[in-house]
Structures are given as C-alpha cells and as structure tokens.
Amino acid sequence: MTDDTGVLLAVRSLRVAFDLEGDSHVGVADVSFEVGAGEILAIVGESGSGKSVASMAVLGLLPENASVEGAIEFEGRDILGLSAGELRGIRGSGIAMIFQDPVAALNPVFTVGFQIVEAVRAQNGGLPKAQARRRAVELLELVGIPDAERRLDSYPHQLSGGQCQRVMIAMALAGEPRLLIADEPTTALDVTVQAEILDVLRSLRDRVGLSILMITHDMGVVADIADRVVVMKEGNVVERGNVAEIFTRPQAEYTHRLLSAVPRFGGRDDATHAESTEATLSVRSLVVEYGGRLRGLVRAVDDVSLSVAPGEILGVVGESGSGKTTIGRAVIGLAPVTAGTIEVCGVDLATRDRVARQRMRRRVGVVFQNPATSLNPRFSVAETVSEPLRMIARLRGSELSDRTDALLASVGLDGRWRERYSHELSGGQRQRVAIARAVALDPDLLIADEPTSALDVSVQARVLDVFRELQERLGFACVFISHDLAVVDSLCDSVAVMHRGRVVEQGSRARVLFDPAEEYTRRLIASAPVPDPAEQRLRREARRAV
Amino acid sequence: MADTLPIVTPARHQPRGLRAVLRRPMFWLPAAVLMLFIAMALLPAPFAGIFGNGDPRACNLADSAAGPRPGHPFGFDLQGCDLWANAVYGAQASITVGVVATLIALGIAIVLGTLAGLRGGVVDWLISRATEVFLGFPFLLAAIVVLNSVGERTVWTVSLVLGVFGWPTMARLMRASVRSIRSSEYVLAARTMGLGPARIISRYVLPNSLSPVFILATIAIGAVIVAESSLTYLGIGLQPPAISWGLQIAAGSRIFQSAPHVLLLPSGFLAATVLSVIVLGDALRAGSDPRRLQ
Numbered sequence: 001m002t003d004d005t006g007v008l009l010a011v012r013s014l015r016v017a018f019d020l021e022g023d024s025h026v027g028v029a030d031v032s033f034e035v036g037a038g039e040i041l042a043i044v045g046e047s048g049s050g051k052s053v054a055s056m057a058v059l060g061l062l063p064e065n066a067s068v069e070g071a072i073e074f075e076g077r078d079i080l081g082l083s084a085g086e087l088r089g090i091r092g093s094g095i096a097m098i099f100q101d102p103v104a105a106l107n108p109v110f111t112v113g114f115q116i117v118e119a120v121r122a123q124n125g126g127l128p129k130a131q132a133r134r135r136a137v138e139l140l141e142l143v144g145i146p147d148a149e150r151r152l153d154s155y156p157h158q159l160s161g162g163q164c165q166r167v168m169i170a171m172a173l174a175g176e177p178r179l180l181i182a183d184e185p186t187t188a189l190d191v192t193v194q195a196e197i198l199d200v201l202r203s204l205r206d207r208v209g210l211s212i213l214m215i216t217h218d219m220g221v222v223a224d225i226a227d228r229v230v231v232m233k234e235g236n237v238v239e240r241g242n243v244a245e246i247f248t249r250p251q252a253e254y255t256h257r258l259l260s261a262v263p264r265f266g267g268r269d270d271a272t273h274a275e276s277t278e279a280t281l282s283v284r285s286l287v288v289e290y291g292g293r294l295r296g297l298v299r300a301v302d303d304v305s306l307s308v309a310p311g312e313i314l315g316v317v318g319e320s321g322s323g324k325t326t327i328g329r330a331v332i333g334l335a336p337v338t339a340g341t342i343e344v345c346g347v348d349l350a351t352r353d354r355v356a357r358q359r360m361r362r363r364v365g366v367v368f369q370n371p372a373t374s375l376n377p378r379f380s381v382a383e384t385v386s387e388p389l390r391m392i393a394r395l396r397g398s399e400l401s402d403r404t405d406a407l408l409a410s411v412g413l414d415g416r417w418r419e420r421y422s423h424e425l426s427g428g429q430r431q432r433v434a435i436a437r438a439v440a441l442d443p444d445l446l447i448a449d450e451p452t453s454a455l456d457v458s459v460q461a462r463v464l465d466v467f468r469e470l471q472e473r474l475g476f477a478c479v480f481i482s483h484d485l486a487v488v489d490s491l492c493d494s495v496a497v498m499h500r501g502r503v504v505e506q507g508s509r510a511r512v513l514f515d516p517a518e519e520y521t522r523r524l525i526a527s528a529p530v531p532d533p534a535e536q537r538l539r540r541e542a543r544r545a546v
Numbered sequence: 547m548a549d550t551l552p553i554v555t556p557a558r559h560q561p562r563g564l565r566a567v568l569r570r571p572m573f574w575l576p577a578a579v580l581m582l583f584i585a586m587a588l589l590p591a592p593f594a595g596i597f598g599n600g601d602p603r604a605c606n607l608a609d610s611a612a613g614p615r616p617g618h619p620f621g622f623d624l625q626g627c628d629l630w631a632n633a634v635y636g637a638q639a640s641i642t643v644g645v646v647a648t649l650i651a652l653g654i655a656i657v658l659g660t661l662a663g664l665r666g667g668v669v670d671w672l673i674s675r676a677t678e679v680f681l682g683f684p685f686l687l688a689a690i691v692v693l694n695s696v697g698e699r700t701v702w703t704v705s706l707v708l709g710v711f712g713w714p715t716m717a718r719l720m721r722a723s724v725r726s727i728r729s730s731e732y733v734l735a736a737r738t739m740g741l742g743p744a745r746i747i748s749r750y751v752l753p754n755s756l757s758p759v760f761i762l763a764t765i766a767i768g769a770v771i772v773a774e775s776s777l778t779y780l781g782i783g784l785q786p787p788a789i790s791w792g793l794q795i796a797a798g799s800r801i802f803q804s805a806p807h808v809l810l811l812p813s814g815f816l817a818a819t820v821l822s823v824i825v826l827g828d829a830l831r832a833g834s835d836p837r838r839l840q
Contacts, residue, residue, distance in 0.1 A: 376736075378749075391745060423837045437735065
C-alpha cells in the first residue's frame, strides 16, 4: 500500500543488543517495518517488547552499550552508519520526536516562546528574531493553541499537560520534518486531552502530509489514529497489517490475547446489591483544602458526599486534578479534612478515641497506584504480606506462615515467591503482593487508588481478575479510583464522576455510564477510546458534535 | 493461575546476604587494610619495632629531614625522629578522632534529619534554621573558641568539637532523603496498616534513607582526620608530645619542597585508611540492600 505514496522510512532486519557487564541482552531481535509518506504507523506492544528501542534506534538515540545491526533507510538513504554530525542534520529537519511526559520534556526556566524560537533557529540559524517569533506563533496555531501570541510568554508550569504536549509537537515541527516519531505521546494525559492531541496529530497528517510513527500500548489509541499496525512482542514482530484487519481478523494468537485483554465498554449486566441499612463508608459534605494563608488555599475536594454499602464497589472516576485521589487519602486519614465527616462502619474518622481509631484502621486496606514504590524494597514478599499479620493481628510461628502462604496463593503467587524482593517482581506481581497485603487483615473496606493504571493491558486484566475474585470471596466494600472508564465499567457496581473537586454525577454503573445526565460525563465517555477502528470513527464524529 | 518460576535460577545457588558480601575482594581487601591499622592503633610497639628503631620519641636533631638509611627505611622528620615509628604511633590518635568525630556527627545528623524530614512543620523549620546557622558559622573560629575554653585538649575533646560542628551537611542530606521516602507509597501503606511510628521509622524509613548519609560519612572520616591536623597546625588541636598523622602532615608540609619524603608515609596511611573505609562502606551497603545483591 506504500507503493503509490513512496516509502519514507524503511527499517530492515533491525537487531539491537545491549551489553550489560559482559552479558548480551537482546532488545530487538529482528524487526522490519516501513512508514509511507503521509502514513500513520503504530507499533503496539507491552513494556519490554522493544517498541521504544526500535524507535530510538531510528534517531540514533540508543545508549553507548547498544549494538545495532540491520538497515534503517530514510528517504532512500541508509542512516544507520552515519556520524553524529550527519545524524544531527537529519534530526529535527528530517525526523523529529515527541515523548511521553511533555511537562518533563520542556525546560521549566524558559518561556515556551523562547523554546520554540530556539527550535526554529536551530534549523534556520539566519532567521531574524521577529520572523522566528512569527513562525513560532504559526506553529502554535498549527497545533491548535488558542491565543498563541500571548501563550508564547507563558512558562511550562503555567500550561496544562495537554498544552505542553502541543508545544512539544510545535517544537518538533519547527524544522518541517517529514516524519514524526511519537513515543507514547498521550499516556500521561487524561482521556479528553488525549482525544484532542490525537486530533492534532491526525490533522497534521491531513494538512501537512506528515508521516507519523506512533509507539503505544493502548489499543484504543491505535484504533483511533493508525493506518497500519505492527504488533511487537519480545523484540519480534508478531503481526502486521491494516488497522481494520488487525482489529477484525487478528492472525497471531498474541494479538488476539492483547485485544481480548482490553476492557470494553458495556460487556456486563448490572448486578443487584441488597440494600443494607448501614453503609460501610459514608462521606458527608467532605471538604479538603491544602496550603495555608501564605501560599493560598487550594480546595481539592469540595462538598463531596458518598456512601458505599457492604460488598459494593464504588468507582470514582475523573481526570487528574479532579480530587479523586484526595478522597481516597482522606478516608485513610492522610489528607487534612477541613469540613464534613467520614465514617467507616459507623465510626467517625475524627473520633478522639485512639483505640477506636486504631481498630478502624484495621478494617481499611489500601492499594496504591505505583507498583514501583508500593512495596518496601528492603522486605521480601513474605515479609511484606506478613507485616500486618505479625504487627497488628499478632500472629506468630506456623499460624503466621500458613496465613501468609494462603494470602499469596489467593493472588496467584506460590511459595517459591516468598523470598523474592520487590525489584525481582514485575509490575503486575508487585501489585498483586500489594493487594495481598491490603486484604491480609480481612478489611471491611478497601481503597484502591488506580491500582492498574501503570500496568500493561494483559497484566491489568490478570490483576483485575485477582481483585474481582478476592472481592467476591471476602466481600469487602471498595472505593475503586480510576480514570479508565472501561475498567470501572467492568468492575464497579456504582459510579461517582468527579470534576474539579466536586461529584458531578453519581449513581448505579449502568445509569451513569450508559445514560449520563451531565454534560461532563458525556464528554468523558465520548473521549474514552475503544479498540475498534470503525466504532472509534463514529465516536469521534459524535464527540465533535458534543 | 499461579505464576511459575523458571526452574533454573542461577542467582539462587549463590550465597545471599552478608555471606556473599564477605567473599568479595571489595570487602575483604579494605577490611584487611583497616584491621592492620586498627591493630597498629591498639598495639603500636611491635609494629613500630619492625625495622629495629621503634621509639617515636628517640630523636636526633642532626638527622632532621634526612633520607632513608638502614634501620630507618622511610627516613626522618623535621625533628630527626624516625618516620615509620611516628606514623605507626600516629594511627591511634588519628583513627580515634576520625571515627569518634564522624560517629558523633552521624548520630546528631540522623536524629535531627529524621525528625525534620518526618515531622515537617515547625520542627522542620527549627531544625533547618539551626542547621543553616551551624553551616554559616566559621568552623575554625568556633573550634578556636570552644577548644580554648576547654582546659585540657585530648583526643576526646577534639573529636567532640569536630563532631558537633560536622553534622549540618549530613543532617540536610538525611532530611532530604527522609522526605522522599516519607511520601512513598509503602510508607503510606504501613501507616494505614496502623503500624506505630517506631516500627515505621526503624523498618521502613531509616533502612531506605540512610545510604546517602553513610556515603557522606565514610568520606567525612578522612576529612575529619585532615581537619584535626589543621587545628593542630593552628595550635589548638592535639598538643605535642601527642603523635598523629595530622601533626606529621602539618609539620611535613612546611618542608615539603626540600624533603618530600617526610609527607609520604603519614599521607599514604591516611589515604589508605580513607579509601578502605569508603570501599568497605560501599560493600556493606550493597550487602544490606536486596536490590544490589545479585
């Protein structure tokens, strides 16, 4: 299909090996792909599949200990063996790159205008300052930043994540590249912002004829934007083809698995829960304010009331900064409560009685978001899980080790994992250990703060299975905080939608997600990408209408 | 459902923990060097007598800064005393000052840094300001004032002064390190479990935040030994007839251009000690950190 348009980038039999203290580790085993002019190619894979390594190899950005074999041809010229100086000529003006975290990629001490002008003049040194500035304004308008002239004088911290990513794209476009490599460009962004950034990328292809090589793990993003797809696993290409073919008739078993692991919207009926008299968690008119008189008050949570019945899973959804995490922290006593009450099993969190408060703590378990920091690096798996049993439940000896083994088995880790340390575990395994630790004391309430958002889809599916199974067996109530509507849809009984510290909509899962009353909820749902190109196109058009 | 481990895991067959560390040359080599110096510090006489002239105070001004000769393989210092015997006898004072002063500073730094980092608020403000006051204080001036006001200047008083003025940088590092660990999710998880503060500090916060301070402390040992020499040089450190590497370096540096060999032995001993402590500290840290034991 690239014959009529011409091949812009061709990667042939690429092999990248890293030399780690004498050992050779293969990052990319054998990968070939082509990007045609004006085409969007997505490379999909889970972490460790080598998709980022392959794209870094194109720009010659691999670390010193990497050895690269094969051929990388850009506009018919082999760029693999080029010297640093020659490569610099291609970077920026031929191939540009944008990264995952736009806020970290911008220099915080200069205005975005200065940085874009820098990028413009790096490609065109002789350009007078006024013209370079005019070009910067053009670029910002091209990526859809309103009031571009004024925005030039803003510093990165004054912009939102989505605007920062647009600035990054504008800088990448300064040298009028033919190919843009986008490494997970929307992973750090909220769904509504993600949808906007993908729109920007798509319009650039349509208007400027830019080719885009998109690295992503998100099947929804692929369905939304890609023309062709390359699926990678463990350094090899397992499947390639048109986006429609991949999604409707995946050939490789791995692609099948990847697609079926993606949680989908609307795949489940509403479970009915017995209405109970006493709520496990009841939050009334909660207000949380950070800061002080000197720095100014920030109201993170504003007059929120929630209640969770025994055995119920409440999904709290919202974008970053909506206050959903703060609610979770307030319930476990880690956020300053300015006003309102929080009751767990009828005990007020603010009670002065230390013993009652201590007892209540035991009835609340917590699972945090980041698998990398959720476990004490000095503790083995067994020590981590047995810690609450030993210190709080005061178990000893064989009782302690039996209970620890039972807990680990319940999250799918057998006895051989006992003596492992957290750095030896994968992200999903760490999160399962964290879940085992959280349910060790058989809590009445579990706070799960984005427990799967840092994980790959297939791993996420495993962890959610474990979670669901445990919940059914132990019957704890749960506050499940997430930004992923599909995950919430597959797991929760009721949903609360948060926006700017307030609950804008609250009700049963089916009611909120499939018959939303609020404008904001509708926008959130319309922005969540689904792994189906045809449906995604319809949704995109519907979203434009909203 | 259960995850399977690969059957062959080579890392498993190697000894873990301290035993693995003990076998590494990076552990036993510096440990052997340090043991040698400590033995010198405890029993200087047999070491000093190796070359036949073991009395550090048997000096002859006629030999001032003379070169090596039989029985005196390293030559003589400015006073005409045997350099080898002096260097051996100097180990005691120097190592004591280095270790004691660093331990005092480390102790103060860990307590104050942890308090400031964990409590935050007013406690943090007070400790941070105190740290800055101590940092801004001219160290030598303070040492002169304090050491002049204590009557007798011994190894212990000098160590105490060096320790009490040496903690601020370590405390700042400790505070920053604790603050970063405090907000990590495993500490939050421990707090929500209902664990007491003592348990959280001893098992969660300290083990994960001490490492940078220990690195600084191992380097500080050398700096303290040198600082003792500058105090001595100013006449407010150890008093002659005390013998220390610092005193010898201070004396030797005055005639360095005409007789460089005078500096060789004490500064060589000092460098070997500091290097051994740093390497040993690194090996032990690796041994206590599961992430680095592979």
